[in-house]
Every structure is written in structure tokens, then in C-alpha cells.
Amino acid sequence: MALLLWALRLVRTGVFRWGGAAVRRWVGYGTRNRLAAFLAGVAATIAVQSSTATALMTASMAGQGFMTTPMALAVMLGADVGTSLVARLLAIDLHWLSPSLLLLGGALHALGGEHRGRRALARILVGIGLMLLALKLLGAATLPVRESALVQAMLEALGGEPFFALIVAAALTAAVHSSLATVMLAGSLAGAGVIGTETAVALVLGANLGGAIPAVLATSADGAMARRVPLGNLLVRVTGSLLALPLVPVASSFLAGMAPLTAVVSAHVAFNAALALLFLPLVTPLARLTEGLLPQPEDAGEDAATPRHLDESALETPSVAIAGAVRETLRLGDLVEDMLRRSLTALRQNDERPIAEVSRADDRVDRLHTALKLYLAKLGRRHLDAEETRRVDDLMAFAINLEHIGDIIDKSLMELAAKRIRHHLHFAPEDFREVEELHRRTVENLRTALGILIGEDRRLARQLIAGKDAVRALERTATARHLDRVRRGDAASIETSALVLDILRDLKRINAHVAAVALPILDQVGELSESRLKVVGLPRLESRDV
Structure with a gap:
């Protein structure tokens, strides 16, 4: 038997x-x-x-x-x-x-x-x-x-x-x-x-x-x-x-x-x-x-933390399991994008409810990320070829980056929003326009990253890296303009200076995590340099120096 x-x-x-x-x-x-x-x-x-x-x-x-x-x-x-x-x-x-x-x-x-x-x-x-x-x-x-x-x-x-x-x-x-x-x-x-x-x-x-x-x-x-x-x-x-x-x-x-x-x-x-x-x-x-x-629970559609595409029986067929993991990673990305959009509302309004909603969304992101990570770990123990192993590793890395983005939004950006409400602070209109522009670019880059995840498009990967550089330049410009307003004695800019600088820094950190999805793709085709340092000329060595 x-x-x-x-x-x-x-x-x-x-x-x-x-x-x-x-x-x-x-x-x-x-x-x-x-x-x-x-x-x-x-x-x-x-x-x-x-x-x-x-x-x-x-x-x-x-x-x-x-x-x-x-x-x-x-x-x-x-x-x-x-x-x-x-x-x-x-x-x-x-x-x-x-x-x-x-x-x-x-x-x-x-x-x-x-x-x-x-x-x-x-x-x-x-x-x-x-x-x-x-x-x-x-x-x-x-x-x-x-x-x-x-x-x-x-x-x-x-x-x-x-x-x-x-x-x-x-x-x-x-x-x-x-x-x-x-x-x-x-x-x-x-x-x-x-x-x-x-x-x-x-x-x-x-x-x-x-x-x-x-x-x-x-x-x-x-x-x-x-x-x-x-x-x-x-x-x-x-x-x-x-x-x-x-x-x-x-x-x-x-x-x-x-x-x-x-x-x-x-x-x-x-x-x-x-x-x-x-x-x-x-x-x-x-x-x-x-x-x-077995009726469908009324709130079943709201439980976004439940995996929908992680089929345990598909683990025997890695190609099918990887396709399901990609779809679940896209769901995770959608949840993080929703958190990112809500974060701007929480920063703008004098209402703590959006902050609580973002916190609950982060809990769902954490649960879905854990389920996805465990599924990919099981899949990684299967007999995979080199391409499948690379794909699983890339999905794992991107899922981890998405979870980090959720933590930045919940633990940092929302803490800043709560601090502003507690202390009855108001952003200077010019400062918040800078924040909104950087936030808009961040959302666009996250969308591009999710598109790259589906098709591993090199053109989109290069576009995402370029978008990351643009965000870095935009953050530097926004910081410089804010500090200039502080030097001019703008009262609103002075009292919210720490908040504004921290928000700009967090959005830049989020962009760095988002852009990470493009790095393996460009590295695979040799389009990624190992260092951003410029190559400078070395001094000529004389025989006695040798």
C-alpha cells in the first residue's frame, strides 16, 4: 500500500x-x-x-x-x-x-x-x-x-x-x-x-x-x-x-x-x-x-490581505507558480500605491482618520507580503532553472522593497502628518506645492515599476532610472527653495521646516526602493555601471615613486 x-x-x-x-x-x-x-x-x-x-x-x-x-x-x-x-x-x-x-x-x-x-x-x-x-x-x-x-x-x-x-x-x-x-x-x-x-x-x-x-x-x-x-x-x-x-x-x-x-x-x-x-x-x-x-462574507471583498493567486498546487509547475506570484506582487504594489495616494490626503487635511486608514492598509500590506514571501521561499526550494531562479529572486526583492515603502509611509510620513495635526501647524503654500510635485512623480515611478515587473521592459527600466535621477534633482531643488524661504524669514516655512525636509527625504527614499526593480534588468544586459563615481585622472608615477 x-x-x-x-x-x-x-x-x-x-x-x-x-x-x-x-x-x-x-x-x-x-x-x-x-x-x-x-x-x-x-x-x-x-x-x-x-x-x-x-x-x-x-x-x-x-x-x-x-x-x-x-x-x-x-x-x-x-x-x-x-x-x-x-x-x-x-x-x-x-x-x-x-x-x-x-x-x-x-x-x-x-x-x-x-x-x-x-x-x-x-x-x-x-x-x-x-x-x-x-x-x-x-x-x-x-x-x-x-x-x-x-x-x-x-x-x-x-x-x-x-x-x-x-x-x-x-x-x-x-x-x-x-x-x-x-x-x-x-x-x-x-x-x-x-x-x-x-x-x-x-x-x-x-x-x-x-x-x-x-x-x-x-x-x-x-x-x-x-x-x-x-x-x-x-x-x-x-x-x-x-x-x-x-x-x-x-x-x-x-x-x-x-x-x-x-x-x-x-x-x-x-x-x-x-x-x-x-x-x-x-x-x-x-x-x-x-x-x-457557504455564503460569501459581506466584508470579504475588503480583505485585501488574503492572497488570491498563490496556488499551493501550482508549486509543482514553477512557471505557473511564478505567474501567480507576479500577479500577487502586483496586488501588493496596488495596495502600496493606494497607501501612497492616501498619504498626501493625510498630510494635507486636519483629520486623523486618513492616518488611521493608512495604518490599517500597512497591516494588510505586511500580511500579504508575508504570505508572498513564504510562497516564494517554497518555490525557491523547487528544482528551478537559472532563469526561473533569477525571476523568483527579483520578485522576492521587489516584494521586500514594497514592504519597506509601506513602512516609510506608515512609520514616517504618517507620523509627520500626526505631528502636524497635534501642533496645529500649517504648511506654506509654496512648500506644499513642492511636496505635491515630488509626490506625483513618486506615484508615476511606482506605476512604471509595476509595469516593468510584468514585462521586464528595458526601455521602461531605463525610464525608471531616469525618473529616479529626476526625483533626486527635484528633491534638491525643493530643499534649496525651502531653505531660501526660511532665510527670508517666511514664518510658515520656519515653523514646518523640519516636517517639510523630512517629507522630501522620505519621498526620495521611496523612489530609491521603487527604482530597485529596474536594476536587475539593466544589469542583466550590461547597461548598469557599477559606480556613480566619475573616473578621474590618476597622477603619473615616476620610476622612483614605484
């Missing part, structure tokens, strides 16, 4: 590393209509060998708004049929292929070097080879069970109580996270003559019920939209299992002429096909039921 579970994981991770983006596209195509969604679920589950993996992927897409709940439930009906078809294929005695697949996979892995596609294909081949080997060993290991009086007594008790057999199989499946493994175990026990067909069919029903539980638990901390998909799938499983349980003796009589293993997997396929026929036309009312059970 352990070898079978490990083999299933090898195949699943290998498929995600080899073509995870394609699998997600298959599932994405299911948004067109329920039949397409059903077929996408079948294909994706056959590919990844796990309905739980398909459930988590589908729940993530539904939670991010890429798929409606009815279409996601149709995908799950297809996923359950897909995993039953995998069981039917494995019921064919192909264990003789195992050595060849293991040898081929091992050789491909050894010769693959740093080629991720070959190594992923090697994982798939080794995983399939181990699956076939595990099923052969499972069949052989169950034969001696017939000689155990204790096991015989336990299984006889299960045979007399099909509902209890269903519960036991559901618990076992939830524990091992694989309905396929439980179904194949039931088939092996039936093939060895340890249990009868009725007990085996009851175990199959329990395996289908238990297979829906891991996805419910895995998404328990997600948003309501993401949790509706596994909940709807669980409701389908519970309803189907309870409806089918009284029909177990009838089904067993139909399966009596088949080989035990074939009968078990055929019952598995028939059960899931029947559920698909029954519930595929009902996905819309089922979706409404899940929406009623």
Missing part, C-alpha cells in the same frame, strides 16, 4: 512538472459548458492519477474567479469518473511491464541532467512501473490473509454490516488520501477470496465517499468560493453512497460472473458513471445549495 501511494505521488508530481500548465489549461477549458467541464475533469485526473489533486486545482481556480461553481462541480464529476477509469486500467494484468518501465525511467533520469522535462518524464515512468509492481505485490500479500482467523472474523463482521464497511473504507481512504488505493486493496482482497463481492462493493462505496474528504480539509482555510467545490463534491458522494448502499446485493448479483478484481473496479466505474449521469444536469441547483451553505 505504501509503495502504491508513493508511486501515485511520483506520477502526479511528474505530470505537473512535465506539463502542469497544460493540465490547468485543460481544466480551464471546462468553463465553456458542463460537458466540456466533465471531460476536462476526466482527462486531468487520468493524467495526474488523483481526483484530490484535480479537486484542489479546481477549487483554487473557482476561488480566484476563473471558473463558476457549477462548472467546477462538473469538473469534479469528471474527476471521479477519471479516477475510476484509472482503476479499471490498472485491473489489467500488466505487471510484466514494470521492470522495463523502471529501467527506462531510471536511465532517463540519470541521463536527463538538468533537463527538467526529461527528469519529469522519468518520474512518470518510474511511478507507473512502481504502481504495477505494487499492485502485483498487493495481490500476493493478501493471499496469506485467508489463513488468519482474526482477520477472517473481522471481515466477516464487515460482511454482515455493509454500512460499517462503508464507514471503515471511507476513514481509510481519507487517511491515505487515495480512493484508488482503497479500491485496489478491496479488489485484491476479493481476488484472494478473503472477502465476498458484497463486502467489496460496500468498501468501494466507502472509498468514493472518503475520497472527497481530503479536499474539504485541505481547503478549510480558503475563501468561501474555493470551499464550495469540495463541499459540493462531498455532498454528491454522500448522497450517492447512501442511495447505492441498499442496492449492494442487487449489484453483487450482476457482478457474480466476473473475476473478483474486475467486478470490484467495474462497480467503481459504474457508481461514478451513474453519479455523473444523475448530477451533471443538477450542477446549477447544487451550486446554489453550496452557496447557501
Whole structure:
């Protein structure tokens, strides 16, 4: 059983590393209509060998708004049929292929070097080879069970109580996270003559019920939209299992002429096909039921600190995970830009409410930054090529810079705004115009930086560096003009001098953090000098000096 579970994981991770983006596209195509969604679920589950993996992927897409709940439930009906078809294929005695697949996979892995596609294909081949080997060993290991009086007594008790057999199989499946493994175990026990067909069919029903539980638990901390998909799938499983349980003796009589293993997997396929026929036309009312059970909180849209694009299942496919991390970094940038805009209002008005709003926004920035940083750290531990490693490092650096900008706005600029209100100070009109101009340039530079993050455009990178230089010059000019007004004895400039100079300095610091996104891009193409110092002529050395 352990070898079978490990083999299933090898195949699943290998498929995600080899073509995870394609699998997600298959599932994405299911948004067109329920039949397409059903077929996408079948294909994706056959590919990844796990309905739980398909459930988590589908729940993530539904939670991010890429798929409606009815279409996601149709995908799950297809996923359950897909995993039953995998069981039917494995019921064919192909264990003789195992050595060849293991040898081929091992050789491909050894010769693959740093080629991720070959190594992923090697994982798939080794995983399939181990699956076939595990099923052969499972069949052989169950034969001696017939000689155990204790096991015989336990299984006889299960045979007399099909509902209890269903519960036991559901618990076992939830524990091992694989309905396929439980179904194949039931088939092996039936093939060895340890249990009868009725007990085996009851175990199959329990395996289908238990297979829906891991996805419910895995998404328990997600948003309501993401949790509706596994909940709807669980409701389908519970309803189907309870409806089918009284029909177990009838089904067993139909399966009596088949080989035990074939009968078990055929019952598995028939059960899931029947559920698909029954519930595929009902996905819309089922979706409404899940929406009623898990309503969207009224303030859910306001919680900008909750990550929307950090899909844990996408970590197996770095390119997909990096794309999600880029989108989440853009969200972080939008939050910081909103803080920056609010900061000008807080500096202008004699009202502490904008200051409190900026402080709350900084808390959201901190939480989102932490989630993004941890996600990128997990992604960095994966097998990445040089370009992906560079991209992850650049995203991490930019996210850190955005968090620093939030701290400057909250801890420095807002403290200055609060100080001005406490002491009833008023900026000189000329001073505040200088601040507004520098603030406007800072917002523009932040927008440019977010644009660079998307496309890594060298032209925009050069423009951002030029904008940083312009801000530096503007800060120097604004400081000089302010000091000139102080020298002339302007009362308003004198009493707010420390505030004005600190604000100008903080805006310049923010621009420095913003411009940092352009540095790796220009450095990569050799357009960045190592020092801003001018090269000056060295004195000529005479021989005696040497």
C-alpha cells in the first residue's frame, strides 16, 4: 500500500512538472459548458492519477474567479469518473511491464541532467512501473490473509454490516488520501477470496465517499468560493453512497460472473458513471445549495490581505507558480500605491482618520507580503532553472522593497502628518506645492515599476532610472527653495521646516526602493555601471615613486 501511494505521488508530481500548465489549461477549458467541464475533469485526473489533486486545482481556480461553481462541480464529476477509469486500467494484468518501465525511467533520469522535462518524464515512468509492481505485490500479500482467523472474523463482521464497511473504507481512504488505493486493496482482497463481492462493493462505496474528504480539509482555510467545490463534491458522494448502499446485493448479483478484481473496479466505474449521469444536469441547483451553505462574507471583498493567486498546487509547475506570484506582487504594489495616494490626503487635511486608514492598509500590506514571501521561499526550494531562479529572486526583492515603502509611509510620513495635526501647524503654500510635485512623480515611478515587473521592459527600466535621477534633482531643488524661504524669514516655512525636509527625504527614499526593480534588468544586459563615481585622472608615477 505504501509503495502504491508513493508511486501515485511520483506520477502526479511528474505530470505537473512535465506539463502542469497544460493540465490547468485543460481544466480551464471546462468553463465553456458542463460537458466540456466533465471531460476536462476526466482527462486531468487520468493524467495526474488523483481526483484530490484535480479537486484542489479546481477549487483554487473557482476561488480566484476563473471558473463558476457549477462548472467546477462538473469538473469534479469528471474527476471521479477519471479516477475510476484509472482503476479499471490498472485491473489489467500488466505487471510484466514494470521492470522495463523502471529501467527506462531510471536511465532517463540519470541521463536527463538538468533537463527538467526529461527528469519529469522519468518520474512518470518510474511511478507507473512502481504502481504495477505494487499492485502485483498487493495481490500476493493478501493471499496469506485467508489463513488468519482474526482477520477472517473481522471481515466477516464487515460482511454482515455493509454500512460499517462503508464507514471503515471511507476513514481509510481519507487517511491515505487515495480512493484508488482503497479500491485496489478491496479488489485484491476479493481476488484472494478473503472477502465476498458484497463486502467489496460496500468498501468501494466507502472509498468514493472518503475520497472527497481530503479536499474539504485541505481547503478549510480558503475563501468561501474555493470551499464550495469540495463541499459540493462531498455532498454528491454522500448522497450517492447512501442511495447505492441498499442496492449492494442487487449489484453483487450482476457482478457474480466476473473475476473478483474486475467486478470490484467495474462497480467503481459504474457508481461514478451513474453519479455523473444523475448530477451533471443538477450542477446549477447544487451550486446554489453550496452557496447557501457557504455564503460569501459581506466584508470579504475588503480583505485585501488574503492572497488570491498563490496556488499551493501550482508549486509543482514553477512557471505557473511564478505567474501567480507576479500577479500577487502586483496586488501588493496596488495596495502600496493606494497607501501612497492616501498619504498626501493625510498630510494635507486636519483629520486623523486618513492616518488611521493608512495604518490599517500597512497591516494588510505586511500580511500579504508575508504570505508572498513564504510562497516564494517554497518555490525557491523547487528544482528551478537559472532563469526561473533569477525571476523568483527579483520578485522576492521587489516584494521586500514594497514592504519597506509601506513602512516609510506608515512609520514616517504618517507620523509627520500626526505631528502636524497635534501642533496645529500649517504648511506654506509654496512648500506644499513642492511636496505635491515630488509626490506625483513618486506615484508615476511606482506605476512604471509595476509595469516593468510584468514585462521586464528595458526601455521602461531605463525610464525608471531616469525618473529616479529626476526625483533626486527635484528633491534638491525643493530643499534649496525651502531653505531660501526660511532665510527670508517666511514664518510658515520656519515653523514646518523640519516636517517639510523630512517629507522630501522620505519621498526620495521611496523612489530609491521603487527604482530597485529596474536594476536587475539593466544589469542583466550590461547597461548598469557599477559606480556613480566619475573616473578621474590618476597622477603619473615616476620610476622612483614605484
